[in-house]
Amino acid sequence: MHGVDLHTHSNISDGTLSPGELVSAAIQQGIHTLALTDHDTMDGLALAEQAAQGQDLKIISGVEISSQWSRPATKKSYSVHVVALNMQNPAPLQALLEQQKQIRAERAKQICDLLTPLIGQDIYNDVLLKVEGVADRITRTHIAKTLQEKGIVTRVQQAFDKYIKEGKKAYVKFDGLSLEDTIRVIHDSQGFAVLAHPTRYDLSATNIRYLIEIFAKYGGDAVELPPNIDPASTRQMVDRMIAEHGLKVSVGSDFHGENMPWIKLGNIPRVKDGQIGIWESFVE
Template identity: 35%
Template sequence: MLVLTDMLKKHSTLVVCRKVVLMNYIDLHVHSNASDGTLSPTEVVELAASLSLSAIALTDHDTLSGIEEAQAAALVVSSSANPLRVIPGAEISVAYNNRDVHVLGLFLDTENSLLKEALHTALLKRDERNEKMTANLRSAGIDITVEKLKASEGEAVLTRAHFAKYMVEHRYTKTTKEAFDKYLNDSSPYYVPRDYLSPEKAISLIHQAGGLAVLAHPLLYKYNLEQLDEMIALFAEYGLDGIEAIYSMNTGFDEGIVRRFAGRYNLVITGGSDFHGNNKPDIALGSGKGNLQIPEALLEPLENRLKTRPL
Protein backbone atom coordinates (compact mmCIF):
# COMPACT_ATOMS: atom_id res chain seq x y z
CA MET A 1 0.00 0.00 0.00
CA LEU A 2 1.31 3.45 -0.88
CA VAL A 3 2.52 5.42 2.15
CA LEU A 4 2.42 9.24 2.02
CA THR A 5 4.58 11.34 4.34
CA ASP A 6 5.10 15.03 4.84
CA MET A 7 2.53 16.08 2.24
CA LEU A 8 2.02 19.77 1.75
CA LYS A 9 -0.88 21.06 3.82
CA LYS A 10 -2.11 22.67 0.62
CA HIS A 11 -3.38 19.40 -0.75
CA SER A 12 -5.93 16.79 0.14
CA THR A 13 -4.61 13.42 -1.00
CA LEU A 14 -6.66 10.61 -2.49
CA VAL A 15 -5.15 7.22 -3.33
CA VAL A 16 -6.88 5.66 -6.32
CA CYS A 17 -5.39 2.59 -8.06
CA ARG A 18 -2.07 3.35 -6.38
CA LYS A 19 -1.94 6.82 -7.96
CA VAL A 20 -1.81 10.02 -5.90
CA VAL A 21 -4.38 12.68 -6.83
CA LEU A 22 -3.76 16.12 -5.36
CA MET A 23 -6.71 18.47 -4.81
CA ASN A 24 -6.69 22.14 -3.88
CA TYR A 25 -9.64 23.70 -2.10
CA ILE A 26 -11.37 27.07 -2.28
CA ASP A 27 -14.14 29.03 -0.57
CA LEU A 28 -16.42 31.24 -2.67
CA HIS A 29 -18.59 32.77 0.07
CA VAL A 30 -16.62 34.66 2.71
CA HIS A 31 -17.34 37.74 4.86
CA SER A 32 -15.03 40.23 6.55
CA ASN A 33 -15.66 43.13 8.90
CA ALA A 34 -16.39 45.25 5.84
CA SER A 35 -19.89 43.87 6.49
CA ASP A 36 -20.87 41.45 9.25
CA GLY A 37 -17.76 39.31 9.66
CA THR A 38 -15.38 39.82 12.58
CA LEU A 39 -12.02 39.55 10.80
CA SER A 40 -10.55 42.29 8.66
CA PRO A 41 -10.03 41.52 4.96
CA THR A 42 -6.31 41.14 5.68
CA GLU A 43 -6.98 38.72 8.53
CA VAL A 44 -9.35 36.68 6.35
CA VAL A 45 -6.65 36.37 3.69
CA GLU A 46 -3.99 35.44 6.25
CA LEU A 47 -6.31 32.77 7.66
CA ALA A 48 -7.01 31.43 4.16
CA ALA A 49 -3.28 31.21 3.49
CA SER A 50 -2.68 29.39 6.78
CA LEU A 51 -5.33 26.86 5.74
CA SER A 52 -3.66 26.47 2.33
CA LEU A 53 -6.75 27.46 0.38
CA SER A 54 -5.91 28.34 -3.20
CA ALA A 55 -8.75 30.87 -3.71
CA ILE A 56 -11.42 32.71 -1.78
CA ALA A 57 -14.18 35.06 -2.89
CA LEU A 58 -14.75 38.01 -0.56
CA THR A 59 -18.52 38.51 -0.70
CA ASP A 60 -19.46 41.11 1.88
CA HIS A 61 -23.06 42.31 2.05
CA ASP A 62 -23.86 45.07 -0.43
CA THR A 63 -20.30 46.40 -0.49
CA LEU A 64 -17.01 46.06 -2.36
CA SER A 65 -15.05 48.03 0.23
CA GLY A 66 -12.90 45.17 1.56
CA ILE A 67 -11.69 43.81 -1.74
CA GLU A 68 -8.75 46.11 -2.42
CA GLU A 69 -7.31 45.36 1.03
CA ALA A 70 -7.85 41.62 0.61
CA GLN A 71 -6.17 41.51 -2.79
CA ALA A 72 -3.21 43.51 -1.48
CA ALA A 73 -2.89 41.10 1.45
CA ALA A 74 -2.98 38.14 -0.94
CA LEU A 75 0.07 39.53 -2.75
CA VAL A 76 1.93 39.53 0.56
CA VAL A 77 1.02 36.01 1.68
CA SER A 78 1.21 34.32 -1.72
CA SER A 79 4.25 32.60 -3.11
CA SER A 80 4.93 30.69 -6.30
CA ALA A 81 4.58 27.47 -4.33
CA ASN A 82 1.46 28.53 -2.44
CA PRO A 83 -0.49 31.15 -4.41
CA LEU A 84 -3.74 32.55 -3.00
CA ARG A 85 -6.28 34.18 -5.28
CA VAL A 86 -8.89 36.65 -4.03
CA ILE A 87 -11.95 36.78 -6.29
CA PRO A 88 -13.83 40.09 -5.99
CA GLY A 89 -17.44 39.59 -5.01
CA ALA A 90 -20.45 40.85 -3.10
CA GLU A 91 -23.58 39.35 -1.58
CA ILE A 92 -26.52 41.42 -2.77
CA SER A 93 -29.91 41.30 -1.08
CA VAL A 94 -32.93 41.19 -3.39
CA ALA A 95 -36.66 41.04 -2.80
CA TYR A 96 -38.57 37.96 -3.89
CA ASN A 97 -42.11 37.20 -2.66
CA ASN A 98 -41.59 39.53 0.31
CA ARG A 99 -38.45 37.67 1.34
CA ASP A 100 -34.81 38.65 1.52
CA VAL A 101 -32.98 36.47 -1.01
CA HIS A 102 -29.24 36.73 -1.62
CA VAL A 103 -27.44 36.80 -4.96
CA LEU A 104 -23.67 36.50 -5.02
CA GLY A 105 -21.75 38.50 -7.58
CA LEU A 106 -18.40 36.85 -8.40
CA PHE A 107 -15.50 38.12 -10.55
CA LEU A 108 -16.78 41.67 -10.28
CA ASP A 109 -15.15 44.78 -11.70
CA THR A 110 -14.91 46.76 -8.47
CA GLU A 111 -14.61 50.02 -10.40
CA ASN A 112 -17.85 49.60 -12.32
CA SER A 113 -19.74 52.83 -11.70
CA LEU A 114 -23.24 51.39 -12.11
CA LEU A 115 -22.65 48.66 -9.55
CA LYS A 116 -20.91 51.01 -7.12
CA GLU A 117 -23.76 53.50 -7.32
CA ALA A 118 -26.40 50.81 -6.81
CA LEU A 119 -24.58 49.37 -3.80
CA HIS A 120 -24.15 52.84 -2.33
CA THR A 121 -27.90 53.42 -2.67
CA ALA A 122 -28.56 50.04 -1.06
CA LEU A 123 -26.38 51.04 1.89
CA LEU A 124 -28.28 54.30 2.31
CA LYS A 125 -31.55 52.36 2.38
CA ARG A 126 -30.02 49.93 4.85
CA ASP A 127 -29.09 52.89 7.08
CA GLU A 128 -32.67 54.19 6.95
CA ARG A 129 -33.94 50.76 7.94
CA ASN A 130 -31.44 50.50 10.80
CA GLU A 131 -32.58 53.84 12.20
CA LYS A 132 -36.17 52.60 12.24
CA MET A 133 -35.23 49.28 13.82
CA THR A 134 -33.19 50.88 16.59
CA ALA A 135 -36.14 53.17 17.35
CA ASN A 136 -38.43 50.13 17.58
CA LEU A 137 -35.98 48.35 19.88
CA ARG A 138 -35.70 51.41 22.13
CA SER A 139 -39.47 51.23 22.55
CA ALA A 140 -38.86 47.71 23.91
CA GLY A 141 -36.44 49.06 26.53
CA ILE A 142 -33.20 48.35 24.68
CA ASP A 143 -30.72 51.22 24.78
CA ILE A 144 -29.49 51.02 21.20
CA THR A 145 -28.77 53.58 18.48
CA VAL A 146 -27.07 53.42 15.10
CA GLU A 147 -24.35 55.66 16.54
CA LYS A 148 -23.66 53.15 19.32
CA LEU A 149 -23.51 50.31 16.82
CA LYS A 150 -21.09 52.25 14.61
CA ALA A 151 -18.94 53.14 17.61
CA SER A 152 -18.13 49.47 18.11
CA GLU A 153 -18.26 48.31 14.47
CA GLY A 154 -16.47 51.15 12.68
CA GLU A 155 -17.15 51.41 8.94
CA ALA A 156 -18.73 47.96 8.64
CA VAL A 157 -22.03 47.57 6.82
CA LEU A 158 -24.45 47.20 9.73
CA THR A 159 -26.61 44.09 9.56
CA ARG A 160 -28.89 42.31 12.01
CA ALA A 161 -25.86 40.30 13.11
CA HIS A 162 -24.43 43.50 14.59
CA PHE A 163 -27.71 44.17 16.39
CA ALA A 164 -27.61 40.66 17.86
CA LYS A 165 -23.98 41.03 18.91
CA TYR A 166 -24.80 44.32 20.65
CA MET A 167 -27.72 42.74 22.53
CA VAL A 168 -25.54 39.90 23.80
CA GLU A 169 -22.69 42.21 24.81
CA HIS A 170 -25.10 44.46 26.71
CA ARG A 171 -26.93 41.52 28.26
CA TYR A 172 -30.31 42.07 26.69
CA THR A 173 -30.14 38.50 25.43
CA LYS A 174 -27.93 35.56 26.31
CA THR A 175 -27.24 34.44 22.74
CA THR A 176 -27.44 35.82 19.23
CA LYS A 177 -30.08 33.18 18.48
CA GLU A 178 -32.23 34.57 21.28
CA ALA A 179 -31.76 38.07 19.86
CA PHE A 180 -33.01 36.94 16.47
CA ASP A 181 -35.84 34.85 17.90
CA LYS A 182 -37.18 37.64 20.12
CA TYR A 183 -36.32 40.85 18.29
CA LEU A 184 -34.77 40.51 14.84
CA ASN A 185 -36.58 37.90 12.78
CA ASP A 186 -39.02 39.05 10.12
CA SER A 187 -42.06 38.14 12.20
CA SER A 188 -40.95 40.25 15.15
CA PRO A 189 -42.91 43.47 15.85
CA TYR A 190 -39.57 45.31 15.97
CA TYR A 191 -38.42 44.17 12.53
CA VAL A 192 -38.38 46.64 9.64
CA PRO A 193 -38.19 45.32 6.06
CA ARG A 194 -35.67 46.84 3.70
CA ASP A 195 -36.25 48.37 0.30
CA TYR A 196 -34.39 45.82 -1.83
CA LEU A 197 -33.22 45.64 -5.41
CA SER A 198 -35.26 43.38 -7.65
CA PRO A 199 -33.62 40.08 -8.68
CA GLU A 200 -33.65 41.17 -12.32
CA LYS A 201 -31.88 44.45 -11.50
CA ALA A 202 -29.27 42.80 -9.28
CA ILE A 203 -28.42 40.16 -11.89
CA SER A 204 -28.20 42.85 -14.58
CA LEU A 205 -25.86 44.97 -12.45
CA ILE A 206 -23.61 41.97 -11.76
CA HIS A 207 -23.42 41.25 -15.49
CA GLN A 208 -22.69 44.89 -16.31
CA ALA A 209 -19.81 44.69 -13.83
CA GLY A 210 -18.42 41.71 -15.74
CA GLY A 211 -19.39 39.18 -13.08
CA LEU A 212 -21.37 36.02 -12.58
CA ALA A 213 -24.67 36.02 -10.69
CA VAL A 214 -25.08 33.09 -8.28
CA LEU A 215 -28.04 32.22 -6.08
CA ALA A 216 -26.67 31.87 -2.55
CA HIS A 217 -27.73 29.05 -0.17
CA PRO A 218 -31.02 28.28 -1.96
CA LEU A 219 -32.32 25.89 0.70
CA LEU A 220 -32.11 28.44 3.52
CA TYR A 221 -35.16 30.28 2.23
CA LYS A 222 -37.40 27.44 3.45
CA TYR A 223 -39.35 27.11 0.22
CA ASN A 224 -40.77 23.75 -0.73
CA LEU A 225 -39.31 22.22 -3.88
CA GLU A 226 -42.07 23.54 -6.12
CA GLN A 227 -41.65 27.09 -4.81
CA LEU A 228 -37.88 26.83 -5.08
CA ASP A 229 -38.21 25.61 -8.66
CA GLU A 230 -40.38 28.62 -9.51
CA MET A 231 -37.83 31.03 -8.03
CA ILE A 232 -34.83 29.46 -9.75
CA ALA A 233 -36.68 29.32 -13.08
CA LEU A 234 -37.49 33.01 -12.84
CA PHE A 235 -33.95 33.99 -11.84
CA ALA A 236 -32.63 31.87 -14.73
CA GLU A 237 -34.84 33.85 -17.12
CA TYR A 238 -33.16 36.99 -15.77
CA GLY A 239 -29.74 35.51 -16.55
CA LEU A 240 -28.71 33.73 -13.36
CA ASP A 241 -25.38 31.98 -13.97
CA GLY A 242 -24.86 29.71 -10.99
CA ILE A 243 -26.16 28.24 -7.78
CA GLU A 244 -24.44 27.53 -4.47
CA ALA A 245 -24.72 23.76 -4.16
CA ILE A 246 -21.86 23.08 -1.72
CA TYR A 247 -22.67 24.88 1.52
CA SER A 248 -21.97 24.68 5.25
CA MET A 249 -25.58 24.10 6.28
CA ASN A 250 -26.24 21.25 3.86
CA THR A 251 -27.43 17.98 5.31
CA GLY A 252 -28.51 14.68 3.83
CA PHE A 253 -29.39 14.99 0.15
CA ASP A 254 -29.29 18.83 0.05
CA GLU A 255 -26.36 19.09 -2.32
CA GLY A 256 -27.90 16.61 -4.71
CA ILE A 257 -31.19 18.53 -4.73
CA VAL A 258 -29.42 21.77 -5.63
CA ARG A 259 -27.29 20.07 -8.26
CA ARG A 260 -30.44 18.80 -9.96
CA PHE A 261 -31.75 22.35 -10.16
CA ALA A 262 -28.40 23.40 -11.62
CA GLY A 263 -28.71 20.79 -14.34
CA ARG A 264 -32.33 21.68 -15.07
CA TYR A 265 -31.56 25.37 -15.59
CA ASN A 266 -28.01 25.16 -17.00
CA LEU A 267 -26.41 26.76 -13.95
CA VAL A 268 -22.81 26.36 -12.88
CA ILE A 269 -22.04 25.05 -9.39
CA THR A 270 -20.35 27.09 -6.68
CA GLY A 271 -19.61 26.40 -3.03
CA GLY A 272 -18.90 28.43 0.07
CA SER A 273 -18.71 28.28 3.83
CA ASP A 274 -20.47 31.62 4.49
CA PHE A 275 -17.68 32.36 6.94
CA HIS A 276 -18.31 35.28 9.34
CA GLY A 277 -15.63 34.75 11.98
CA ASN A 278 -16.93 34.88 15.55
CA ASN A 279 -20.37 36.02 14.40
CA LYS A 280 -20.89 32.43 13.19
CA PRO A 281 -18.39 30.60 15.39
CA ASP A 282 -19.50 27.15 14.29
CA ILE A 283 -18.57 27.84 10.65
CA ALA A 284 -14.87 27.70 9.76
CA LEU A 285 -13.27 29.21 6.71
CA GLY A 286 -12.91 26.61 3.99
CA SER A 287 -14.33 23.71 5.98
CA GLY A 288 -17.67 25.03 7.24
CA LYS A 289 -18.90 22.83 10.07
CA GLY A 290 -15.93 20.53 9.61
CA ASN A 291 -16.55 18.50 6.48
CA LEU A 292 -16.97 21.09 3.75
CA GLN A 293 -14.70 20.57 0.74
CA ILE A 294 -14.95 22.84 -2.29
CA PRO A 295 -12.58 21.73 -5.03
CA GLU A 296 -10.58 24.26 -7.00
CA ALA A 297 -11.83 22.49 -10.12
CA LEU A 298 -15.11 24.42 -9.75
CA LEU A 299 -13.34 27.56 -10.97
CA GLU A 300 -12.87 26.31 -14.53
CA PRO A 301 -16.58 26.02 -15.43
CA LEU A 302 -17.19 29.39 -13.75
CA GLU A 303 -14.50 31.04 -15.83
CA ASN A 304 -15.78 29.29 -18.96
CA ARG A 305 -19.23 30.71 -18.24
CA LEU A 306 -17.69 34.18 -18.09
CA LYS A 307 -16.03 33.68 -21.47
CA THR A 308 -19.06 32.26 -23.27
CA ARG A 309 -21.88 34.38 -21.85
CA PRO A 310 -23.22 36.91 -24.39
CA LEU A 311 -22.27 40.50 -23.59
Protein backbone atom coordinates in the same frame (compact mmCIF):
# COMPACT_ATOMS: atom_id res chain seq x y z
CA MET B 1 -11.91 22.68 -6.75
CA HIS B 2 -10.20 22.07 -3.39
CA GLY B 3 -8.82 25.38 -2.17
CA VAL B 4 -11.64 27.52 -3.57
CA ASP B 5 -13.92 29.59 -1.29
CA LEU B 6 -16.16 32.07 -3.08
CA HIS B 7 -18.34 33.30 -0.20
CA THR B 8 -16.67 34.94 2.81
CA HIS B 9 -17.15 38.00 5.00
CA SER B 10 -14.86 40.45 6.77
CA ASN B 11 -15.47 43.12 9.39
CA ILE B 12 -16.28 45.55 6.59
CA SER B 13 -19.75 43.98 6.92
CA ASP B 14 -20.70 41.39 9.56
CA GLY B 15 -17.57 39.25 9.78
CA THR B 16 -15.07 39.50 12.62
CA LEU B 17 -11.75 39.34 10.74
CA SER B 18 -10.31 42.29 8.87
CA PRO B 19 -9.76 41.70 5.12
CA GLY B 20 -6.05 41.22 5.82
CA GLU B 21 -6.71 38.74 8.63
CA LEU B 22 -9.13 36.86 6.38
CA VAL B 23 -6.44 36.55 3.71
CA SER B 24 -3.95 35.22 6.30
CA ALA B 25 -6.49 32.68 7.54
CA ALA B 26 -7.22 31.57 3.97
CA ILE B 27 -3.54 31.01 3.26
CA GLN B 28 -3.25 28.92 6.43
CA GLN B 29 -6.19 26.81 5.24
CA GLY B 30 -4.55 26.13 1.88
CA ILE B 31 -7.04 28.23 -0.07
CA HIS B 32 -5.72 29.48 -3.41
CA THR B 33 -8.84 31.24 -4.77
CA LEU B 34 -10.77 33.47 -2.38
CA ALA B 35 -13.70 35.84 -2.93
CA LEU B 36 -14.46 38.48 -0.32
CA THR B 37 -18.24 38.91 -0.53
CA ASP B 38 -19.25 41.39 2.14
CA HIS B 39 -22.88 42.52 2.30
CA ASP B 40 -23.65 45.29 -0.20
CA THR B 41 -20.11 46.67 -0.17
CA MET B 42 -16.79 46.10 -1.92
CA ASP B 43 -14.89 48.45 0.39
CA GLY B 44 -12.69 45.63 1.70
CA LEU B 45 -11.50 44.40 -1.69
CA ALA B 46 -8.44 46.65 -1.99
CA LEU B 47 -7.31 45.69 1.53
CA ALA B 48 -7.64 41.99 0.70
CA GLU B 49 -5.73 42.39 -2.56
CA GLN B 50 -2.98 44.28 -0.76
CA ALA B 51 -2.65 41.55 1.87
CA ALA B 52 -2.48 38.86 -0.82
CA GLN B 53 0.35 40.49 -2.78
CA GLY B 54 3.26 38.11 -3.14
CA GLN B 55 1.21 35.22 -1.74
CA ASP B 56 -0.05 32.09 -3.49
CA LEU B 57 -3.62 33.31 -3.25
CA LYS B 58 -5.84 34.86 -5.90
CA ILE B 59 -8.45 37.37 -4.73
CA ILE B 60 -11.70 37.38 -6.70
CA SER B 61 -13.74 40.57 -6.60
CA GLY B 62 -17.07 39.88 -4.95
CA VAL B 63 -20.05 41.21 -3.03
CA GLU B 64 -23.22 39.69 -1.57
CA ILE B 65 -26.19 41.78 -2.71
CA SER B 66 -29.48 41.97 -0.83
CA SER B 67 -32.28 41.50 -3.34
CA GLN B 68 -35.91 40.33 -3.49
CA TRP B 69 -38.27 38.26 -5.60
CA SER B 70 -41.93 37.30 -5.60
CA ARG B 71 -44.32 34.68 -6.91
CA PRO B 72 -47.02 36.07 -9.21
CA ALA B 73 -49.65 33.81 -7.64
CA THR B 74 -49.16 35.14 -4.11
CA LYS B 75 -47.59 38.59 -4.64
CA LYS B 76 -45.58 37.96 -1.46
CA SER B 77 -42.07 39.36 -1.60
CA TYR B 78 -39.13 37.25 -0.44
CA SER B 79 -35.58 38.26 0.42
CA VAL B 80 -32.73 36.66 -1.49
CA HIS B 81 -28.97 37.18 -1.66
CA VAL B 82 -27.04 37.22 -4.91
CA VAL B 83 -23.26 36.93 -4.90
CA ALA B 84 -21.56 38.91 -7.66
CA LEU B 85 -18.14 37.60 -8.69
CA ASN B 86 -15.19 38.59 -10.89
CA MET B 87 -16.45 41.97 -12.10
CA GLN B 88 -14.35 43.40 -14.92
CA ASN B 89 -16.17 46.74 -15.07
CA PRO B 90 -17.42 47.37 -11.53
CA ALA B 91 -18.76 50.90 -12.10
CA PRO B 92 -22.45 49.94 -12.65
CA LEU B 93 -22.39 47.70 -9.59
CA GLN B 94 -20.66 50.32 -7.46
CA ALA B 95 -23.46 52.76 -8.29
CA LEU B 96 -26.01 50.19 -7.13
CA LEU B 97 -24.08 49.51 -3.95
CA GLU B 98 -24.12 53.18 -3.01
CA GLN B 99 -27.92 53.00 -3.08
CA GLN B 100 -27.88 49.75 -1.10
CA LYS B 101 -25.63 51.32 1.54
CA GLN B 102 -28.11 54.12 2.12
CA ILE B 103 -30.95 51.61 2.45
CA ARG B 104 -28.86 49.60 4.92
CA ALA B 105 -28.08 52.66 7.05
CA GLU B 106 -31.71 53.75 7.18
CA ARG B 107 -32.88 50.22 7.99
CA ALA B 108 -30.45 49.92 10.92
CA LYS B 109 -31.77 53.13 12.47
CA GLN B 110 -35.36 51.97 11.99
CA ILE B 111 -34.62 48.64 13.72
CA CYS B 112 -32.99 50.39 16.66
CA ASP B 113 -35.93 52.81 16.92
CA LEU B 114 -38.34 49.87 17.02
CA LEU B 115 -36.23 48.16 19.68
CA THR B 116 -36.17 51.18 22.00
CA PRO B 117 -39.66 50.74 23.51
CA LEU B 118 -39.23 46.95 23.57
CA ILE B 119 -36.01 46.95 25.62
CA GLY B 120 -36.30 50.29 27.37
CA GLN B 121 -33.16 51.89 25.92
CA ASP B 122 -31.72 53.28 22.70
CA ILE B 123 -28.75 51.19 21.53
CA TYR B 124 -28.12 52.91 18.18
CA ASN B 125 -24.95 54.72 19.25
CA ASP B 126 -23.56 51.52 20.76
CA VAL B 127 -24.22 49.71 17.48
CA LEU B 128 -22.47 52.51 15.57
CA LEU B 129 -19.34 51.95 17.65
CA LYS B 130 -19.13 48.41 16.26
CA VAL B 131 -18.73 49.75 12.73
CA GLU B 132 -16.43 52.67 13.50
CA GLY B 133 -19.30 55.10 13.08
CA VAL B 134 -20.04 54.07 9.48
CA ALA B 135 -23.80 53.57 9.54
CA ASP B 136 -24.05 51.85 6.16
CA ARG B 137 -21.95 48.96 7.46
CA ILE B 138 -24.47 48.03 10.15
CA THR B 139 -26.10 44.62 9.79
CA ARG B 140 -28.60 42.87 12.02
CA THR B 141 -25.72 40.84 13.44
CA HIS B 142 -24.16 44.02 14.84
CA ILE B 143 -27.47 44.87 16.48
CA ALA B 144 -27.84 41.35 17.85
CA LYS B 145 -24.33 41.38 19.32
CA THR B 146 -25.04 44.70 21.00
CA LEU B 147 -28.18 43.23 22.57
CA GLN B 148 -26.13 40.29 23.81
CA GLU B 149 -23.38 42.47 25.26
CA LYS B 150 -25.95 44.53 27.15
CA GLY B 151 -27.44 41.40 28.68
CA ILE B 152 -30.79 41.85 26.96
CA VAL B 153 -30.36 38.43 25.35
CA THR B 154 -27.96 35.64 26.21
CA ARG B 155 -27.12 34.61 22.65
CA VAL B 156 -26.91 36.38 19.31
CA GLN B 157 -29.46 34.01 17.80
CA GLN B 158 -31.86 34.82 20.62
CA ALA B 159 -31.84 38.45 19.50
CA PHE B 160 -32.99 37.37 16.06
CA ASP B 161 -35.58 34.95 17.40
CA LYS B 162 -37.04 37.40 19.89
CA TYR B 163 -36.76 40.77 18.16
CA ILE B 164 -35.27 41.20 14.69
CA LYS B 165 -36.02 38.29 12.39
CA GLU B 166 -38.97 38.34 10.00
CA GLY B 167 -42.27 38.37 11.84
CA LYS B 168 -40.86 39.90 15.04
CA LYS B 169 -41.67 43.40 16.32
CA ALA B 170 -38.33 45.01 15.43
CA TYR B 171 -37.94 43.40 12.00
CA VAL B 172 -37.49 45.77 9.07
CA LYS B 173 -37.34 44.33 5.58
CA PHE B 174 -34.34 45.24 3.44
CA ASP B 175 -36.02 46.88 0.44
CA GLY B 176 -33.39 45.94 -2.10
CA LEU B 177 -33.34 45.69 -5.87
CA SER B 178 -35.41 43.05 -7.64
CA LEU B 179 -33.72 39.76 -8.51
CA GLU B 180 -33.99 40.49 -12.23
CA ASP B 181 -32.44 43.96 -11.91
CA THR B 182 -29.68 42.66 -9.62
CA ILE B 183 -28.61 40.09 -12.19
CA ARG B 184 -28.75 42.72 -14.94
CA VAL B 185 -26.47 45.13 -13.05
CA ILE B 186 -23.98 42.34 -12.31
CA HIS B 187 -23.84 41.47 -16.00
CA ASP B 188 -23.51 45.16 -16.89
CA SER B 189 -20.44 45.06 -14.65
CA GLN B 190 -19.12 42.05 -16.61
CA GLY B 191 -19.41 39.80 -13.58
CA PHE B 192 -21.14 36.54 -12.73
CA ALA B 193 -24.38 36.28 -10.74
CA VAL B 194 -24.57 33.47 -8.19
CA LEU B 195 -27.66 32.50 -6.19
CA ALA B 196 -26.38 32.39 -2.62
CA HIS B 197 -27.31 29.58 -0.20
CA PRO B 198 -30.69 28.71 -1.81
CA THR B 199 -31.69 26.45 1.10
CA ARG B 200 -31.20 29.14 3.77
CA TYR B 201 -34.29 31.31 3.26
CA ASP B 202 -36.85 29.25 5.22
CA LEU B 203 -38.57 28.42 1.95
CA SER B 204 -40.59 25.34 1.09
CA ALA B 205 -39.08 22.92 -1.41
CA THR B 206 -41.59 24.21 -3.97
CA ASN B 207 -40.42 27.79 -3.48
CA ILE B 208 -36.74 26.80 -3.61
CA ARG B 209 -37.34 25.15 -6.96
CA TYR B 210 -39.27 28.18 -8.21
CA LEU B 211 -36.53 30.54 -7.02
CA ILE B 212 -33.87 28.61 -8.94
CA GLU B 213 -36.15 28.51 -11.98
CA ILE B 214 -36.67 32.28 -12.12
CA PHE B 215 -33.01 32.91 -11.29
CA ALA B 216 -32.13 30.95 -14.42
CA LYS B 217 -34.90 32.69 -16.40
CA TYR B 218 -33.43 36.10 -15.51
CA GLY B 219 -30.00 35.02 -16.73
CA GLY B 220 -28.31 33.98 -13.48
CA ASP B 221 -25.04 32.13 -13.97
CA ALA B 222 -24.58 29.72 -11.06
CA VAL B 223 -26.11 28.36 -7.88
CA GLU B 224 -24.17 28.01 -4.66
CA LEU B 225 -24.17 24.38 -3.59
CA PRO B 226 -25.85 23.63 -0.22
CA PRO B 227 -23.52 23.09 2.76
CA ASN B 228 -22.55 19.60 3.82
CA ILE B 229 -24.86 19.75 6.85
CA ASP B 230 -27.97 19.87 4.63
CA PRO B 231 -29.85 16.57 4.13
CA ALA B 232 -28.82 14.51 1.10
CA SER B 233 -32.33 14.90 -0.32
CA THR B 234 -31.98 18.69 -0.29
CA ARG B 235 -28.67 18.52 -2.15
CA GLN B 236 -30.23 16.15 -4.69
CA MET B 237 -33.11 18.55 -5.31
CA VAL B 238 -30.74 21.49 -5.88
CA ASP B 239 -28.54 19.35 -8.14
CA ARG B 240 -31.57 18.42 -10.25
CA MET B 241 -32.58 22.06 -10.66
CA ILE B 242 -29.03 23.08 -11.60
CA ALA B 243 -28.93 20.39 -14.28
CA GLU B 244 -32.45 21.12 -15.53
CA HIS B 245 -31.70 24.80 -16.09
CA GLY B 246 -28.13 24.45 -17.34
CA LEU B 247 -26.60 26.44 -14.49
CA LYS B 248 -23.04 26.34 -13.25
CA VAL B 249 -22.19 25.85 -9.58
CA SER B 250 -20.36 27.90 -7.00
CA VAL B 251 -18.84 26.86 -3.67
CA GLY B 252 -18.47 28.99 -0.58
CA SER B 253 -18.34 28.55 3.16
CA ASP B 254 -20.19 31.82 4.04
CA PHE B 255 -17.46 32.28 6.65
CA HIS B 256 -18.07 35.06 9.20
CA GLY B 257 -15.49 34.30 11.89
CA GLU B 258 -16.45 34.39 15.56
CA ASN B 259 -20.00 35.49 14.75
CA MET B 260 -20.67 32.01 13.36
CA PRO B 261 -17.95 29.77 14.81
CA TRP B 262 -19.53 26.60 13.45
CA ILE B 263 -18.78 27.73 9.87
CA LYS B 264 -15.18 27.00 8.93
CA LEU B 265 -13.27 28.86 6.24
CA GLY B 266 -12.73 26.61 3.22
CA ASN B 267 -15.31 24.04 4.34
CA ILE B 268 -17.20 23.69 1.08
CA PRO B 269 -19.43 21.02 -0.51
CA ARG B 270 -18.15 18.62 -3.12
CA VAL B 271 -18.83 19.31 -6.77
CA LYS B 272 -20.38 16.29 -8.44
CA ASP B 273 -19.49 14.79 -11.80
CA GLY B 274 -20.90 16.82 -14.66
CA GLN B 275 -21.21 20.05 -12.68
CA ILE B 276 -19.19 23.02 -13.95
CA GLY B 277 -17.67 25.45 -11.49
CA ILE B 278 -18.24 29.14 -12.13
CA TRP B 279 -14.57 29.78 -11.27
CA GLU B 280 -13.65 28.04 -14.54
CA SER B 281 -15.13 31.08 -16.34
CA PHE B 282 -13.24 33.74 -14.42
CA VAL B 283 -11.21 36.25 -16.41
CA GLU B 284 -7.56 36.26 -15.37
